[in-house]
Amino acid sequence: MQAVNGPNHPIRKWVSLLLLICFTTATSIVSQRSRSVDSDKRYSIAASVFLSELFKLLVGFTLAVMSREATLRKDSASLPLFSEKMDQQDQDDGSSDATPPSTPSRATSTVSLVDKVRQVCSEIYCPSAWMMGVPALVYVCQNMLQLAANSHLSSVTYQGLSQLKLVTAAIISVYLFGKTLSKRQWMCLPVLLVGVVFLTQKTVSHQDLADAVALLGETEPGPDSPFSHRRVQVAESSASALMAQAKVMANQYAGAQLAIGVSCVLLACVCGSFAGVYIETKLKSSMAVSLSVRNAQLASFALLTAGAAVVMEAISKAEWSPLANFSTLAWITVLLRGGSGYVVSATLRYADTIMKGFATGVAIITTIALESVLSSKWPSLSQLVGSTLVMVSTYSYIRAGAASKS
Numbered sequence: 001m002q003a004v005n006g007p008n009h010p011i012r013k014w015v016s017l018l019l020l021i022c023f024t025t026a027t028s029i030v031s032q033r034s035r036s037v038d039s040d041k042r043y044s045i046a047a048s049v050f051l052s053e054l055f056k057l058l059v060g061f062t063l064a065v066m067s068r069e070a071t072l073r074k075d076s077a078s079l080p081l082f083s084e085k086m087d088q089q090d091q092d093d094g095s096s097d098a099t100p101p102s103t104p105s106r107a108t109s110t111v112s113l114v115d116k117v118r119q120v121c122s123e124i125y126c127p128s129a130w131m132m133g134v135p136a137l138v139y140v141c142q143n144m145l146q147l148a149a150n151s152h153l154s155s156v157t158y159q160g161l162s163q164l165k166l167v168t169a170a171i172i173s174v175y176l177f178g179k180t181l182s183k184r185q186w187m188c189l190p191v192l193l194v195g196v197v198f199l200t201q202k203t204v205s206h207q208d209l210a211d212a213v214a215l216l217g218e219t220e221p222g223p224d225s226p227f228s229h230r231r232v233q234v235a236e237s238s239a240s241a242l243m244a245q246a247k248v249m250a251n252q253y254a255g256a257q258l259a260i261g262v263s264c265v266l267l268a269c270v271c272g273s274f275a276g277v278y279i280e281t282k283l284k285s286s287m288a289v290s291l292s293v294r295n296a297q298l299a300s301f302a303l304l305t306a307g308a309a310v311v312m313e314a315i316s317k318a319e320w321s322p323l324a325n326f327s328t329l330a331w332i333t334v335l336l337r338g339g340s341g342y343v344v345s346a347t348l349r350y351a352d353t354i355m356k357g358f359a360t361g362v363a364i365i366t367t368i369a370l371e372s373v374l375s376s377k378w379p380s381l382s383q384l385v386g387s388t389l390v391m392v393s394t395y396s397y398i399r400a401g402a403a404s405k406s
Helices: 010-035 045-073 083-092 102-110 113-124 127-150 155-162 165-175 183-199 206-216 229-236 239-283 291-317 328-350 353-375 381-405
Strands: none
Touching: 010 127, 010 155, 010 328, 010 353, 045 113, 045 127, 045 291, 045 328, 113 291, 127 155, 127 239, 127 291, 155 183, 155 239, 155 353, 155 381, 165 183, 165 239, 183 381, 291 328, 328 353, 353 381
8 A cells, every 4th residue: 555645744654653653562561551460350351342442433433524524625635545446436427527626615615514424424334334244343353352362461472473463464365365475475474483482482470470489388278178288288398399389380370371362362363364354355446435434334343243242241240340440551452442543544644554564563672662661671682582573574574565566
């Protein structure tokens, strides 16, 4: 995708790239910290996804109304995405010479806000909108899996693993949709995998080790308990033996957390890649709508799926408290995830896919740096090597794809 008016808006281009880096970094760190609490104090994933989609729908609807006003007052050069296809359709219908370009701008004063809202509603909920149901369902699954992964992975590991979407998108686009990749793109994928391996090294935190020690040395059971001898055995064991047992337990726990988190991220990458390739391959050529309308359509279907998940969760718990344990970080996570799509859209509008890929890679570096500041720990060598490999391979892959298209 080429940047829209990229050379004419250098400030907007760099602002959008900086915003994407900050947004990606903040989403990763805030989401992880909002989930890094005891399991009984975590907020509902389904409710969080539902609120994010609701926010996305409101933003998309508002932007669609505003773009409707801009469309009526400006010429076709300022139209949103897919405007060229809409103009071509008008020419095919023989209506291009029926209304001069200046007529809509003179008629804008007679169009009320209610009329604009009605027009936007008719665009969003048109007969062809049902085609967005499949990717909307898949995106809901992706968002839930991403939040689940944040419960088990560090923000740096999550950020690096998320770049595997390039691998899953490549496989899906080639084997399911018949697309081709250049040799240079295929060469970038192993480098990306090596970088991800460096970023997903299993580490045992001091908190996990302390919890294991506390569990092994827990308070003495009652005198009638069949395990009353356990306290005596633990007391007689040496401190080194106790620490060795605690390290084994902490390593097992860290390995289980890593396995669950990696599985969630891999499934999320598959879902996101399938939905993205599906939209690009199947829907982009058949739906001449603006980006805000398309996002509103996606959010509308996603609300139905996420709402059903909220209801099913309430039934399983036998209580209705979807907003329980929603902290400040949880609400910030909702806003960040709800607005992420629009930040990416702004980047693609004023920059291009190559710069977007580079900004996503830089976000890994900024995530490592910010996590180091927040945790008062220097980043490890494996994190630095892995992030560098991921950033270079991501940038090279996207650049090679753009070169093959040109």
